[in-house]
Each structure stands twice: as C-alpha cells, then as structure tokens.
Amino acid sequence: MSEWFRVFRQGLGIENPLTVLMIGLCATLAVSTQFQNALFMGLAVIFVLVMSNVLISVFRKAIPSEVRIPIFIVVIASFVTIVDLVMKAFVPSVYGVLGIWIPLIVVNCVILGRAEAFAYHNEVGLSIADGLGMGIGYSTVIVLLAVIRELLGTGKIIWFDSTLISLPAGYAPPSLFLLFPGAFLVFAFMIVGARWINERTEARKEGPACRV
Amino acid sequence: MSSVGQLALLFIGAALINNILLTRFIGLCPFFGVSSNMETSIGMSLSVIFVMVMASTATWVAWEFILAPLGVGEFLYIPAFILIIASLVQFVEMYLRKASPVLYRAMGIYLPLITTNCAVLATATEAAKPGFFKMNIALGASLGLGEALVYTLGVSVGFGFALITFAALRERLELAPVSRLMKGTPIAFITAGLLSLAYVGMSGWFGL
Numbered sequence: 001m002s003e004w005f006r007v008f009r010q011g012l013g014i015e016n017p018l019t020v021l022m023i024g025l026c027a028t029l030a031v032s033t034q035f036q037n038a039l040f041m042g043l044a045v046i047f048v049l050v051m052s053n054v055l056i057s058v059f060r061k062a063i064p065s066e067v068r069i070p071i072f073i074v075v076i077a078s079f080v081t082i083v084d085l086v087m088k089a090f091v092p093s094v095y096g097v098l099g100i101w102i103p104l105i106v107v108n109c110v111i112l113g114r115a116e117a118f119a120y121h122n123e124v125g126l127s128i129a130d131g132l133g134m135g136i137g138y139s140t141v142i143v144l145l146a147v148i149r150e151l152l153g154t155g156k157i158i159w160f161d162s163t164l165i166s167l168p169a170g171y172a173p174p175s176l177f178l179l180f181p182g183a184f185l186v187f188a189f190m191i192v193g194a195r196w197i198n199e200r201t202e203a204r205k206e207g208p209a210c211r212v
Numbered sequence: 213m214s215s216v217g218q219l220a221l222l223f224i225g226a227a228l229i230n231n232i233l234l235t236r237f238i239g240l241c242p243f244f245g246v247s248s249n250m251e252t253s254i255g256m257s258l259s260v261i262f263v264m265v266m267a268s269t270a271t272w273v274a275w276e277f278i279l280a281p282l283g284v285g286e287f288l289y290i291p292a293f294i295l296i297i298a299s300l301v302q303f304v305e306m307y308l309r310k311a312s313p314v315l316y317r318a319m320g321i322y323l324p325l326i327t328t329n330c331a332v333l334a335t336a337t338e339a340a341k342p343g344f345f346k347m348n349i350a351l352g353a354s355l356g357l358g359e360a361l362v363y364t365l366g367v368s369v370g371f372g373f374a375l376i377t378f379a380a381l382r383e384r385l386e387l388a389p390v391s392r393l394m395k396g397t398p399i400a401f402i403t404a405g406l407l408s409l410a411y412v413g414m415s416g417w418f419g420l
Contacts, residue, residue: 030236073298077291080290081291085287106333107294107329180234
C-alpha cells in the first residue's frame with residue numbers, strides 16, 4: 001500500500017506532468033480561460049488516463065512491443081470517443097467551448113507517455129495509482145491556472161449561470177489574461193512557483209521536456 | 213474553385229493571423245521541446261510541412277470517399293484519422309530511408325515524433341472536416357482538395373516560421389543573465405507570451 005501511495009504522490013508533486021515534465025501543454029493553456037471548462041477538461045483527462053492505464057496494464061503481456069504505439073493510440077482513441085460523445089450529450093454548453101480539445105486528448109502526450117512509461121511495465125493496481133496521481137496532478141494545475149486567469153481577466157468566477165466569486169466593483173479586468181499571451185505569462189510564474197515548492201521539499205528532479 | 217486572391221487570403225490567414233502555435237496553442241510540445249537549437253528547429257519545421265501536407269491529403273480523401281459516404285464519420289473520425297496519420301508517417305519513414313538517405317538524415321528523427329503531434333491531427337481534421345475546429349473562420353462549409361492543401365501549407369509554414377523565430381530568441385536568451393528559478397522553461401514561456409502578443413496584434417486583418 002505504501003508503494004501505491006508513493007506512485008500516486010509522484011504525479012502530484014515531483015513528477016507533475018505539467019509543471020515538471022512539461023507535457024500536454026497545448027490543451028492546458030487553451031482551455032484554462034474558465035474554471036468550469038478547466039474542471040471538465042481535468043475530469044476527461046483523469047477518466048481517459050485511468051482507463052487506458054488499466055486496459056494497457058491488463059494486456060501488457062499480450063501486446064507485442066513492435067506495434068505497441070498504434071495499439072496504445074487505438075485504446076486511447078476509444079476512451080476519448082466515449083468522453084467526446086458523453087460530453088456532447090450531457091454538457092453541450094461545455095462541449096461547445098472545449099470542442100476541439102476533447103478529440104485532441106488522443107494525442108495528448110500525458111496519456112501516451114504514461115501508457116508507454118508506466119502502464120506497459122507495471123501491474124494494474126500501480127497503474128491505477130499512476131493514472132489517478134498524474135490525472136489529479138494535471139487537473140490541479142489546469143484548474144489553478146484557470147482560476148487565476150478567469151479571476152484576473154474577468155473579475156469573477158462563473159459556474160454555469162451563477163457567479164461563485166467576484167472581485168470588488170472597482171477592479172477593471174485586463175483581458176490580456178484571457179488571451180493567449182496571458183496564458184503563457186501566468187503559466188511561467190506557476191512553473192516558478194512549482195520549482196520553488198519542489199526545491200523546498202528537496203525532492204526536485206530534473207524532468208525531460210516533452211519531445212513530441 | 214476559388215480565385216487566386218481567395219487562396220492567398222486562406223494562406224495568410226492560416227500562416228500568420230491564425231498561427232497554429234502562438235494563437236491556437238496547438239503543437240506546443242515541439243515548440244518548447246526542440247526550440248533550444250536553431251538547427252533542430254529547421255529540421256522539425258521542414259518535417260512538419262512535409263507530413264502535414266501528406267496527412268491532409270490522406271484524411272481529405274478518406275473523409276470524402278470513405279467516411280462521409282458510409283455515414284460513419286461522426287463517431288469514427290478520431291480513430292480513423294489518427295491511424296491514417298500514424299501509418300502514413302511510418303510508410304514515409306521507411307520509404308525515405310530507402311529512397312533518399314539525404315532527406316532521411318535531415319528529417320528522420322523527427323518523423324516518429326510528429327505522429328502524436330496534435331498540430332498534425334488538428335490540421336488534417338480541419339482540412340477534411342472544415343469548421344469543426346473553428347481554426348479559421350474564413351473557411352467555408354467544405355474545402356476542395358486544392359483549398360485544403362493551400363490551407364495546410366499555410367498552417368505548416370506558419371508553424372515553421374514561429375518555431376524558427378522562437379529558436380533564434382532562445383539561443384540568444386542562453387547568454388542572458390536570468391535568475392535561478394526563472395532560468396530555462398519559465399523564461400521561455402515569458403518569451404513565448406511576448407511573441408504571441410505580436411501575433412494577437414494581427415487579429416482582424418482582412419476581416420480574418
């Protein structure tokens with residue numbers, strides 16, 4: 001069980017896919033304009049990541065290593081199609097905004113990366129831990145990024161039709177934070193924050209940048 | 213068939229105004245992964261132009277003649293397109309190794325990486341199923357093969373242009389004094405933010 005928690009915790013901190021490994025950035029920066037979208041994106045990624053990890057881990061001995069990448073991609077694509085259709089049916093307003101990014105989860109390197117680096121070599125229990133840890137680590141960062149951008153860029157945080165938090169009336173929101181440059185700038189400072197935290201806990205590990 | 217002027221607008225819109233890297237956030241992994249070196253980013257850019265044009269042609273043909281007539285496109289396009297792209301890239305790699313060692317040496321190592329690049333999947337899907345990704349509002353309901361190719365060429369040239377500019381900036385940044393926590397990726401993100409600010413300034417040109 002302690003091994004399970006060790007694997008689980010790695011995704012949250014020292015091997016966080018976004019702030020340390022820097023993989024799967026495209027979707028993160030694009031959908032983090034609203035707290036609501038970011039939360040649904042995070043849930044979609046957690047679902048696909050855990051399910052594909054489980055399936056690949058179960059069949060890891062049956063998958064020949066020469067054709068493993070196409071097999072991984074087909075497995076991932078099937079779960080992504082499930083998410084795509086479910087979201088289109090039940091939360092159409094969110095799907096309208098996320099639209100493009102749901103199909104693109106297929107080529108999100110977080111998921112393919114975990115299938116290749118972890119699920120293909122480890123048993124099912126640990127693969128679930130890895131999927132959950134990485135998924136929650138991913139979601140935490142994307143939601144935090146969205147909260148900062150939405151709060152600074154619009155002055156309030158919206159959940160469907162209701163306003164959750166709003167800044168004082170005198171605040172004039174600079175829309176820069178909602179635009180593309182804002183995403184890069186806020187994320188740069190989030191990496192600095194994550195580095196600082198990891199350095200404090202003295203567990204910082206040099207992660208490779210995504211080469212995909 | 214569109215006029216030359218329309219095609220030129222399509223190209224400029226795809227390359228600059230709706231630049232896939234800096235205004236759409238698509239394909240950011242190679243943008244940060246290979247941009248620390250000028251030479252690799254040139255190799256990557258050429259490979260992306262090559263693969264994207266091939267992939268768009270293939271997905272366009274698959275959509276027009278197989279997926280759409282059979283009525284299965286709506287729920288099969290994701291696995292279908294990614295499989296087409298993955299196998300196409302594999303074939304191109306094998307062919308290049310045999311047929312053109314010079315080209316293979318220049319692009320070989322980037323080809324497998326490009327398979328899972330979301331820029332290629334996004335552009336190939338957009339070219340085959342226009343309007344789906346809302347990547348370029350100037351696109352009509354559906355594109356002819358010629359227009360799809362011009363669009364893809366525009367996207368990939370825009371990709372290369374942004375990647376090479378960014379690599380040039382990062383090479384100079386290496387020599388600059390940057391504080392310890394900021395060194396490396398964070399300062400690269402801030403640079404990308406400023407670069408993307410320049411691209412955002414172009415939005416609205418020609419009503420695109």
